[in-house]
Amino acid sequence: MQLIITDAWLAKSRAIYLSGTRLVVAGMLCALALMLVSAGLYHWVFLKGAREGWPVIGALVKLVVKDEFDQRDRFLRENLDAMARRVGEMQAKLIQMESLGERVSGLAGVSPPDLKRLPGSGGALVSGRTVTMEELQDTLSDLDKLTDQRVDLLTVMESRLFDEKIKKMLVPTQEPVAGGNLGSAFGWRIDPLNGRSALHTGLDFPSEPGTAILSAAGGVVVTQEYHPAYGNMVDVDHGNELLTRYAHASRVMVKKGDLVKRGQKIAEVGSTGRSTGPHLHFEVLVQGVYQDPQKFLTAGQQVPTAPVVVSALRPLSRSAVPQIRAD
Secondary structure (H helix, E strand, C coil), X not given: CEEEEECCCCCCXXXXXXXXXXXXXXXXXXXXXXXXXXXXXXXXXXXXXXXXXXXXXXXXXXXXXXXHHHHHHHHHHHHHHHHHXXXXXXXXXXXXXXXXXXXXXXXXCCCCCCCCCXXXXXXXXXXXCCCCHHHHHHHHHXXXXXXXXXXXXXXHHHHHHHHHHHHHHCCCCCCCCCCCCCCCCCEEEECCCXXXXXXXXXXXXXXXXXXXXXXXXXXXXXXXXXXCCCEEEEXXXXXXXXXXXXXXXXXXXXXXXXXXXXXXXXXXXXXXXXXXXXXXXXXXXXXXXXXXXXXHHXXXXXXXXXXXXXXXXXXXXXXXXXXXXXX
């Protein structure tokens, strides 16, 4: 395309040649300019009509605004309904947690405080009224308070159960020799070395030399030495004036001051000291008084109850220990 431009007096003329590419670009620029002018004019007219309340534009604005509000209201109702269903599920789970907490508190020996309970609810659905935001906020606030109360109660129960677990781990109920057969029991017997009547202050577990000796409970090694009667001996303090003794060991793996865990290997079976053959001599002392270790080991093989533990911890009379023999 070729355009010839002249002025009014035909004094000058100028020719412009447009190729196909230039013609397309020029057309697109003109169309873009026309669109911008149209959009600006439409925007100006629409805003002016909306502000001044022109009949047609005002009605159109109200229709658009009403449709937008309807969509927003429908979206809000749908979200409120979904949140209400979730709150209902949370209430049901909280009721289940409350029931579970009561059962666990009984096992933990904790008397649950008077907590605000969720009211029972149910029945047929008569009206599908949508809950309001205020009702939902009040329900969430109540749930938050109830949850805090349950958390406090469960924290107390956790602490109590943890204490009970620690106490259980510190009571010597673990067999000191895995699968060991009991040889000589606790009590009066004929001493195998001198043939006289003597009190046997522990339990004997005959085993092969080198068999692992296990700590009956967690504690601290307070004695690790060679004793003329006990041979290589280890004493473990479990707190509350409760102590266990392991005698006649051939080899010891711990030293004084070591922390030992329940079931940890602390020595190996031997026949050192006053002994007639390889075995472990195992003792339990409460407040320095010898106890029958079988009570503790038996308590560890069944469900622990308070009477069993109390019976196991009841000290013997010191007058009942006139003579001590270890073999």
